[in-house]
Amino acid sequence: MQIHPLSALTTEQVNPRTRHIDELPTEQILSLINNEDRQIADVLQGLIPELAKAVDLIVEAFRQGGRLFYVGAGSSGRIGILDASECPPTYGTPPEMVQGLIAGGFQAVKDPVEGAEDSEELGVADMDAHQIGPRDVIVGIAASGRTPYVLGAMTRARSLGARVIGVCNNAGTPMGPLADVSLEAVVGPEVVLGSTRMKAGTAQKLILNMLTTSSMIRMGKVYGNLMVDVQPSNVKLVHRAKRIIRLATDASDEQIEQAYDESGGHVKSAIVMLLAGVSAGEAREALGATGGFVRKALEKLLPRNEALEGKTGL
Numbered sequence: 001m002q003i004h005p006l007s008a009l010t011t012e013q014v015n016p017r018t019r020h021i022d023e024l025p026t027e028q029i030l031s032l033i034n035n036e037d038r039q040i041a042d043v044l045q046g047l048i049p050e051l052a053k054a055v056d057l058i059v060e061a062f063r064q065g066g067r068l069f070y071v072g073a074g075s076s077g078r079i080g081i082l083d084a085s086e087c088p089p090t091y092g093t094p095p096e097m098v099q100g101l102i103a104g105g106f107q108a109v110k111d112p113v114e115g116a117e118d119s120e121e122l123g124v125a126d127m128d129a130h131q132i133g134p135r136d137v138i139v140g141i142a143a144s145g146r147t148p149y150v151l152g153a154m155t156r157a158r159s160l161g162a163r164v165i166g167v168c169n170n171a172g173t174p175m176g177p178l179a180d181v182s183l184e185a186v187v188g189p190e191v192v193l194g195s196t197r198m199k200a201g202t203a204q205k206l207i208l209n210m211l212t213t214s215s216m217i218r219m220g221k222v223y224g225n226l227m228v229d230v231q232p233s234n235v236k237l238v239h240r241a242k243r244i245i246r247l248a249t250d251a252s253d254e255q256i257e258q259a260y261d262e263s264g265g266h267v268k269s270a271i272v273m274l275l276a277g278v279s280a281g282e283a284r285e286a287l288g289a290t291g292g293f294v295r296k297a298l299e300k301l302l303p304r305n306e307a308l309e310g311k312t313g314l
Contacts, residue, residue, distance in 0.1 A: 009170045011143050011196050015189035033191050033198075040203050043187050044210075051207070054181045055214045057163045058137050062097070062219055066135030068212075070100040071126070071153040073117030075197040076141040076167075076204060077102030078109055083208040089237065091212075091221045092229035098212060101126050103149040120152030127156040134161030139211070141204055143196035145173025145184070154178040167207055169200040183207055220293035223248060228267045228294055241267050248294075249274040268294050276301040 006012055018032050044051075058068055070080025081100030087093045103122060104113025116122055132138065138157040140150040145168030155178055158164050166179030169187060176182045185203040190196060216222060221229040226248055232241040245256050248271045255274060262280045263269035272283035276298055283297070290296035 006144065006146075009144055010186055010188060011169050011190065011200055012194050013189040014193055015191060018191045021191065036188075036191050036199055037202060040185075040187050040199060040206065043185055044203065044206055047183055047185060047207075050181055050183055051210055051214075054139075054165045054183065054211060055218065057165065057180065058211060058215045059218045061135055061137045061163065062215065064135045066133075066137065067096060068098045068215075069130065069132070069136060069138050069157075070098075070141060070208065071123065071138055071150055072101075072141035073103035073108075073147050073149050074112070075201050076143060076147075076150075079201060079204050079208060080139070080141055081109060083205070083212055087212055087216070089231050089233060090227055090229075091216045092231050093216075093221075099130070101130070101153070103147075117147050117149045120148045120155070123149040123152030123154075124156040127153050127160065132157050132160050132162050136162040137165065138162050139165045139167060139208075140175060140179070141167045141208075142175060143169040143200040143204070145170045145175040151175065151178065165211075167204055169196065169203060220291055220296075223268070223271065223294040228271060229292075230267060232265050232267075238265070241265065245270045245274070268292065268297075272297050272301065 017036070021029055021032055024032070061068065070084055072080045077100065081102060084098045084100035087098040088095055102108045104116030107113055108116060138154060140154040142150045145166070151174055154164050154166065154175065158178060164179050166175040166182045167185070168175050169185050171184050171186050185207060187199040187203050190198050190200065192198070221227070226244045228244060228248070230237060230241055230244065232238040242256055242260055244267055245251070245260065251259070251274045256270070259270035259273045263273060263283065268287055269280055269283040271294055272278065272286060273280060276283070278301055282301070286297035286300050287294070290300055
């Protein structure tokens with residue numbers, strides 16, 4: 001009997017620590033799952049240098065007006081879509097700046113689309129449909145590192161001049177040669193054989209969190225550790241926006257309300273207004289001149305001695 005290449009993958013091996021998990025009571029099942037999950041962060045620690053290279057590629061793309069695309073199938077595709085969908089409300093990014101693509105299209109977010117992940121042509125077509133170019137970054141995500149849809153997309157993106165990052169959970173996969181940066185998060189066999197939505201999926205989610213969060217910090221969308229580009233689009237986020245202003249400025253409720261209203265709910269402007277004692281227009285102008293960085297805008301507006309004395313807030 002010929003052995004299928006998938007059988008050799010780390011993610012397709014039997015985990016010796018969980019061979020008898022079906023015989024255990026609930027609490028011991030949960031302990032085994034938790035013990036396996038605890039290994040993931042240590043694996044990612046070893047990937048920090050490569051993660052940093054990936055973040056630098058993304059930041060460079062953003063600064064040139066480029067976009068970030070996650071491309072995956074099944075669980076990997078859904079994880080990419082989830083991370084992309086969180087960027088606009090969290091960091092005030094336009095929807096096109098970070099996008100997630102999944103084999104089989106939007107229907108596949110909820111329902112399996114048979115055969116979609118096995119088609120390199122679909123990956124190529126999705127790159128063409130989104131007019132991928134040299135300013136863009138494509139992140140291919142596949143636990144196996146060999147999903148045809150993802151490989152097709154990565155190959156096409158590379159031919160179009162885009163920078164390519166690979167995220168997988170096996171070593172030495174076909175994804176590696178297609179990527180400018182290869183992130184191989186080898187977290188070992190799953191608790192349940194082949195259930196890569198578990199450890200592999202968790203590792204992917206952590207990696208994407210790190211990629212976008214670090215990139216957004218580098219793009220000036222965080223002041224201290226506050227998400228100052230939050231979009232106050234509902235009651236919860238309006239409360240969060242005002243609390244961020246309070247944490248950044250230590251201003252009174254009355255001052256915060258006034259700055260929030262005068263800035264049109266623009267958190268960065270309100271912070272600069274309160275800390276530098278300027279109008280909403282002046283705050284926006286300073287932010288525009290400094291690439292949207294709150295700290296740089298304050299340094300531009302405040303006398304040098306005040307900036308040195310730490311009167312720029314956080």
